[in-house]
Amino acid sequence: MKAEIIAVGSELLTPFRQDTNSLFLTERLNELGVEVHFKTVVGDSRADLVAVARIAMTRADIVILMGGLGPTEDDLTRECVAEALGIELHRDPEIITELYKRFAERRMKMPENNTRQADVLDGAVLLRNPNGTAPAQWLQTNWEGDRRYLMLLPGPPQELKPLFDSQCLPRLKEVLPPQFISKRVLKVAMGESACDARIAPLYTKVPNVQTTILAHGGEVEIHLQSRADRQEEAERRVEELAGELEEELDDCVISSGGESLEQIVGYYLQMRGATLAVAESCSGGMMAERITSVPGSSRYFLGGAVVYSNELKTKLAGVPAKLIAEHGAVSREVAVALAEGIRERTKATFGVGITGIAGPTGGTPEKPVGLVYIALSDGKDNEVVERRLHGDRERIRLWASFTGLDLIRRKLI
Amino acid sequence: MKAEIIAVGSELLTPFRQDTNSLFLTERLNELGVEVHFKTVVGDSRADLVAVARIAMTRADIVILMGGLGPTEDDLTRECVAEALGIELHRDPEIITELYKRFAERRMKMPENNTRQADVLDGAVLLRNPNGTAPAQWLQTNWEGDRRYLMLLPGPPQELKPLFDSQCLPRLKEVLPPQFISKRVLKVAMGESACDARIAPLYTKVPNVQTTILAHGGEVEIHLQSRADRQEEAERRVEELAGELEEELDDCVISSGGESLEQIVGYYLQMRGATLAVAESCSGGMMAERITSVPGSSRYFLGGAVVYSNELKTKLAGVPAKLIAEHGAVSREVAVALAEGIRERTKATFGVGITGIAGPTGGTPEKPVGLVYIALSDGKDNEVVERRLHGDRERIRLWASFTGLDLIRRKLI
Numbered sequence: 001m002k003a004e005i006i007a008v009g010s011e012l013l014t015p016f017r018q019d020t021n022s023l024f025l026t027e028r029l030n031e032l033g034v035e036v037h038f039k040t041v042v043g044d045s046r047a048d049l050v051a052v053a054r055i056a057m058t059r060a061d062i063v064i065l066m067g068g069l070g071p072t073e074d075d076l077t078r079e080c081v082a083e084a085l086g087i088e089l090h091r092d093p094e095i096i097t098e099l100y101k102r103f104a105e106r107r108m109k110m111p112e113n114n115t116r117q118a119d120v121l122d123g124a125v126l127l128r129n130p131n132g133t134a135p136a137q138w139l140q141t142n143w144e145g146d147r148r149y150l151m152l153l154p155g156p157p158q159e160l161k162p163l164f165d166s167q168c169l170p171r172l173k174e175v176l177p178p179q180f181i182s183k184r185v186l187k188v189a190m191g192e193s194a195c196d197a198r199i200a201p202l203y204t205k206v207p208n209v210q211t212t213i214l215a216h217g218g219e220v221e222i223h224l225q226s227r228a229d230r231q232e233e234a235e236r237r238v239e240e241l242a243g244e245l246e247e248e249l250d251d252c253v254i255s256s257g258g259e260s261l262e263q264i265v266g267y268y269l270q271m272r273g274a275t276l277a278v279a280e281s282c283s284g285g286m287m288a289e290r291i292t293s294v295p296g297s298s299r300y301f302l303g304g305a306v307v308y309s310n311e312l313k314t315k316l317a318g319v320p321a322k323l324i325a326e327h328g329a330v331s332r333e334v335a336v337a338l339a340e341g342i343r344e345r346t347k348a349t350f351g352v353g354i355t356g357i358a359g360p361t362g363g364t365p366e367k368p369v370g371l372v373y374i375a376l377s378d379g380k381d382n383e384v385v386e387r388r389l390h391g392d393r394e395r396i397r398l399w400a401s402f403t404g405l406d407l408i409r410r411k412l413i
Numbered sequence: 414m415k416a417e418i419i420a421v422g423s424e425l426l427t428p429f430r431q432d433t434n435s436l437f438l439t440e441r442l443n444e445l446g447v448e449v450h451f452k453t454v455v456g457d458s459r460a461d462l463v464a465v466a467r468i469a470m471t472r473a474d475i476v477i478l479m480g481g482l483g484p485t486e487d488d489l490t491r492e493c494v495a496e497a498l499g500i501e502l503h504r505d506p507e508i509i510t511e512l513y514k515r516f517a518e519r520r521m522k523m524p525e526n527n528t529r530q531a532d533v534l535d536g537a538v539l540l541r542n543p544n545g546t547a548p549a550q551w552l553q554t555n556w557e558g559d560r561r562y563l564m565l566l567p568g569p570p571q572e573l574k575p576l577f578d579s580q581c582l583p584r585l586k587e588v589l590p591p592q593f594i595s596k597r598v599l600k601v602a603m604g605e606s607a608c609d610a611r612i613a614p615l616y617t618k619v620p621n622v623q624t625t626i627l628a629h630g631g632e633v634e635i636h637l638q639s640r641a642d643r644q645e646e647a648e649r650r651v652e653e654l655a656g657e658l659e660e661e662l663d664d665c666v667i668s669s670g671g672e673s674l675e676q677i678v679g680y681y682l683q684m685r686g687a688t689l690a691v692a693e694s695c696s697g698g699m700m701a702e703r704i705t706s707v708p709g710s711s712r713y714f715l716g717g718a719v720v721y722s723n724e725l726k727t728k729l730a731g732v733p734a735k736l737i738a739e740h741g742a743v744s745r746e747v748a749v750a751l752a753e754g755i756r757e758r759t760k761a762t763f764g765v766g767i768t769g770i771a772g773p774t775g776g777t778p779e780k781p782v783g784l785v786y787i788a789l790s791d792g793k794d795n796e797v798v799e800r801r802l803h804g805d806r807e808r809i810r811l812w813a814s815f816t817g818l819d820l821i822r823r824k825l826i
Contacts, residue, residue, distance in 0.1 A: 013449045015440035016627055016636070018431070027428035036426045037461055039454035048450060048472075055468060059461075214429055223429070278719075284705025285698030288719040292697025295773050295806055303725040305718055306691075306701040312716040312759055316729055346725055360708050393708055 001176065002037045003029050004060035006052060008068035008077050009155060010043035021066050021153075021160050028164065032172055033179045033227065034062060044074040053084035057143045062172070067155030069134035071114040077152055078119045078137075085141065085150075089119040092126060095135060102133065121152075127167040132159040138171055149175065179227065182234035184242050186222040187254040187261065189406045195220050195252075199245055206241040218402035219254065219261060251413055254406075261405050262294050268412035269300035274349035276408065278304035279317040279342035280401075281329065282356040282372060287401040302346045307338070317341035317353070328367065330355050335373035336382045343377050350411070351377045352404045356389075358396045372400045376407045383407065414589065415450045416442050417473035419465060421481035421490050422568060423456035434479050434566075434573050441577065445585055446592045446640065447475060457487040466497035470556045475585075480568030482547035484527040490565055491532045491550075498554065498563075502532040505539060508548060515546065534565075540580040545572040551584055562588065592640060595647035597655050599635040600667040600674065602819045608633050608665075612658055619654040631815035632667065632674060664826055667819075674818050675707050681825035682713035687762035689821065691717035692730040692755035693814075694742065695769035695785060700814040715759045720751070730754035730766070741780065743768050748786035749795045756790050763824070764790045765817045769802075771809045785813045789820045796820065 005026070007019035019041060026036045037060060042052045049068070056063045068077030082089045095118035103110035117134050120126055127136035137152040151168055153160050188195055192215040199222070203211055212223040224241055228234040246253050255264050269276055278287050285306040291297055305316035310329055313319040318341035319334055327333040338353025356372025363369035368388070375384040387403055389396045418439070420432035432454060439449045450473060455465045462481070469476045481490030495502045508531035516523035530547050533539055540549035550565040564581055566573045601608055605628040612635070616624055625636040637654055641647040659666050667674050682689055691700050698719045704710055718729035723742055726732040731754035732747055740746040751766025769785025776782035781801070788797040800816055802809045 013439065013452065014625065015436050015443065016625055018433070018436060020431070023428050023431060026426065030428065037456060037458070038465070039426065041452035043450060045450070051472070052451070059464070212427070212429055277725075280698075283702075284710075285693075285701030285717070285719065288698030289696075289702045289810075292719070292721065292771075293807065293810070297697075298721050298775075301721050303719045303721040303729065304698070305729060306698065306705070306716045308705065308711050308714050308716040309759075312690075315758060316716065316718060345728060346722075358705075362711075394706065397702075397706070 001034045001062060002060045003034050003062040003064065004038040004040065004056040005036060006040045006042060006056060006063065006065045007155075008042055008044070008049060008065055010045075010074075012041045012067075013043050019066070021155070021157055024157070024161055025064060025066075025164065028169060029062070031179065031181055032169075032176050034172075034176070044068060044076055046076055046080060049076055049080040050084045053081050057084065057148060061147065062149045062151075064151045064153060066153045066160060069117065069136070069152060069154050071111065071117050071133070073113070075116070075134075078116070078121065081150070081152065082121055085121070085143075087122045087141075089121060091115065092118045092120045095120075095126065099133060124150075124152075127163060129154055129159055129163055131162060132156065134159075136163050136167070138168065140175070180229065180231040180234045181225065181227050182231070182238040184224045184238045184256065185258045186224070186242060186245060186249075186256050187259070188220045188222060188249055188252050189254050189261070189402075189409075190220060190249070190252045192220050195222070195249070198248060202241070202244045202248060205244055206237050209237050209241045211241075218398050251410060254409065260294075261402065261409065262290050265291070265405050265408050265412075266294050266297055266300060268409065269349075272349075272412065274412075275300050275302050275346075276350045276352070277302045277342045277346035277348035278352045278354070278404065279313075279338035280304065280306050280354045280404075281308060281313070281338070282358040283354045283397050283400045283404070284308065284358075286397050287352065287354060287404045290401055290405065302348050304346075305342055313338065316345075318345060330357055330367050330371060330373065332373050332375075332384050332386065335375035335384050336377065339375040339377035339382065339384075343379060349378065350408060352408065353377070354400050354404050356387075356396070356400055358393045358400075360393060370396055372396065372403070374400065374403050374407060376404075376411060378411070383411070414447045414474045415472070416447050416475040416477065417451040417453065417469040418449060419453045419455060419469060419476065419478045420568075421455055421457070421462060421478055423458075423487070425454045425480075426456050432479070434568070434570055437570070437574055438477060438577065441582060442475070444592065444594055445582075445589050447585075447589070457481060457489055459489055459493060462489055462493035463497045466494050470497065470561060474560065475562045475564075477564045477566060479566045479573060482530065482549070482565060482567050484524070484530050484546070486526070488529070488547075491529070491534065494563070494565065495534055498534070498556075500535045500554075502534060504528065505531045505533045508533075508539065512546065537563075537565075540576060542567055542572055542576055544575060545569065547572075549576050549580070551581065553588070593642065593644040593647045594638065594640050595644070595651040597637040597651045597669065598671045599637070599655060599658060599662075599669050600672070601633045601635060601662055601665050602667050602674070602815075602822075603633060603662070603665045605633050608635070608662070611661060615654070615657045615661055618657055619650050622650050622654045624654075631811050664823060667822065673707075674815065674822065675703050678704070678818050678821050678825075679707050679710055679713060681822065682762075685762075685825060687825075688713050688715050688759075689763045689765070690715045690755045690759035690761035691765045691767070691817065692726075692751035693717065693719050693767045693817075694721060694726070694751070695771040696767045696810050696813040696817070697721065697771075699810050700765065700767060700817045703814055703818065715761050717759075718755055726751065729758075731758060743770055743780050743784060743786065745786050745788075745797050745799065748788035748797050749790065752788040752790035752795065756792060762791065763821060765821065766790070767813050767817050769800075769809070769813055771806045771813075773806060783809050785809065785816070787813065787816050787820060789817075789824060791824070796824070
């Protein structure tokens with residue numbers, strides 16, 4: 001089965017906006033065994049939209065149109081699809097009544113235009129939209145002898161997603177052969193290409209598992225997916241390859257259930273009844289920000305200091321001024337002193353210190369932009385790592401905070 | 414002139430990856446007076462790609478294909494476009510020599526496949542790609558009597574963008590009528606719909622200026638663009654409408670040259686020779702992180718405290734424990750004490766304090782999730798604002814940090 005996803009709306013043909021619904025729909029369709037062969041974006045132009053709908057009918061079994069279902073003159077999807085298919089629209093009296101009711105409840109007079117939202121393709125099923133006024137439509141039809149499944153969906157993601165899941169997915173499942181799919185996401189703390197090189201030889205060990213490596217925000221994700229005749233078989237394959245990968249990648253594996261590094265660090269800290277405090281220079285609060293992005297992080301995160309100036313390193317994190325004068329603010333010694341200092345002041349179980357040069361200026365031949373020291377202290381032992389990070393200021397800060405989080409994770413494994 | 418942008422690559426039809434080049438290309442084409450009428454994504458399938466290329470030739474004057482120019486079997490753009498247009502490919506000996514040289518310099522043997530990258534459409538101009546091995550192609554041709562401009566570009570953005578700007582843009586400018594365009598971006602500190610309602614009546618005051626309102630990351634951007642017969646005329650119109658908008662929106666205007674709120678706050682602080690420190694609870698370091706995202710922020714940002722626990726509010730920011738016990742950690746009084754406390758401890762010119770309930774749990778009927786207090790202290794006066802923010806944890810933290818930054822901006826205007 002082939003699918004085409006069509007996003008309708010002139011705003012999607014500007015430099016400012018982009019369709020994102022199609023990623024969601026592609027994931028769902030793939031789970032049903034349907035491959036997306038074409039994605040099209042077309043503006044609110046009658047001729048263009050009719051032509052695009054007609055082309056889609058010739059080349060895809062499942063055609064999903066998103067957007068253009070509102071009440072305005074620009075909302076042309078209903079009538080253009082009708083024209084493309086050579087069928088009529090009829091006005092659904094029940095929907096009109098509902099629209100009037102909706103406006104009456106808000107003590108507003110309904111503009112005449114709104115009745116257009118009750119126009120239904122002959123033969124289509126109306127799908128209620130609980131999060132907006134425009135109902136969706138589902139149509140099974142034939143095109144030159146072949147079966148076609150056509151969906152007209154609202155454009156806003158908060159309307160489209162629940163509507164698709166609750167009303168389109170069950171209908172598609174009824175008409176498509178059953179699928180048995182298993183999926184797994186491993187998150188890994190290592191570079192994308194290093195990871196790829198390490199695990200590429202393992203792919204062949206378990207046949208029929210599709211793997212995709214994605215890098216974003218300092219993490220690498222390995223997506224595993226298998227499709228089989230039976231659910232158990234799909235799960236067994238994914239399980240087996242995931243096991244091989246986890247063994248190979250060892251302590252570089254952050255999580256195997258999709259959890260983020262921040263979440264995993266939180267789990268481990270809570271499991272141990274431990275608490276954390278951080279003292280950050282070059283990362284400027286990014287590590288604290290990432291930790292506190294997790295709901296409930298107040299249970300294990302006490303807080304921290306953002307110590308950009310040398311005076312604050314001393315004042316808030318207790319780094320001796322003499323140490324800074326001797327070794328420089330960006331040094332192994334100061335990173336350790338930050339970690340120890342913030343731990344002592346806050347009485348946290350663990351303290352993390354980060355100091356470095358985020359750039360673009362401030363580097364020297366001995367201490368170049370990208371040089372970062374990250375230390376972890378538990379009151380007895382100190383660990384400190386030196387990193388030479390590459391990329392722009394944002395990337396260096398991102399990786400510095402990532403490394404700080406990963407240092408705690410490895411400590412607690 | 415109508416354009417179609419075609420992204421080629423099966424990976425762009427998965428749930429994981431999305432074409433982003435088309436936003437860049439659309440911006441450039443619009444500046445040339447060309448509207449994008451269609452965007453298409455197609456996989457590495459011969460039949461699909463030939464069909465898509467043929468459809469594009471029938472409905473667009475300018476056709477840009479991206480991707481599928483590499484050396485592998487999956488890279489089909491060259492041969493599929495040749496088939497769609499009914500023309501031949503020839504192998505360019507100069508490119509082959511260059512490819513061999515490139516590999517030799519790296520002491521690698523060139524795989525035979527790589528010679529496919531030297532296949533050129535008959536009549537096309539080869540465009541050197543300084544950032545990759547796959548050269549691009551430019552072809553002026555006719556299709557059923559109409560002029561067509563066809564471009565084959567590499568997929569990776571870091572290759573496509575410089576190549577388009579240096580080699581396609583000048584060629585397009587030669588064949589298209591000259592364009593006189595002026596642009597301006599205003600950033601505004603207010604809600605999207607409130608902003609729209611305030612300025613909508615003004616649009617008509619200056620005809621022929623296109624306005625787009627975009628919201629992201631707590632800021633609202635108003636994009637103005639005008640096209641005219643003369644450059645001065647385009648600039649005059651944009652200038653005039655920008656002036657009207659700035660007058661109407663008054664101190665809500667953050668910047669009129671595209672600068673971010675963080676940058677503007679930095680400019681103002683530096684202009685005054687002033688410094689800043691922050692004490693954050695619910696925003697968890699996000700305000701510090703945003704300030705320090707600006708290069709050179711160490712000149713005016715001393716640092717701050719992330720004080721999640723009540724003990725740290727006292728210890729790092731000097732908030733009296735009694736005050737917290739009396740009014741609660743989330744209160745007007747504690748916000749002021751945080752701002753004053755961090756200012757005093759750091760000897761900064763200004764101190765900002767943020768305390769609130771980011772959720773999803775921790776709210777009460779009196780102090781619901783989203784209640785945030787933000788205070789600014791300069792040692793003499795204190796300002797404090799109360800906000801009831803809506804949305805999820807991330808949005809509440811984002812708006813809390815945004816409001817903190819905006820409080821300083823308004824103080825320094």
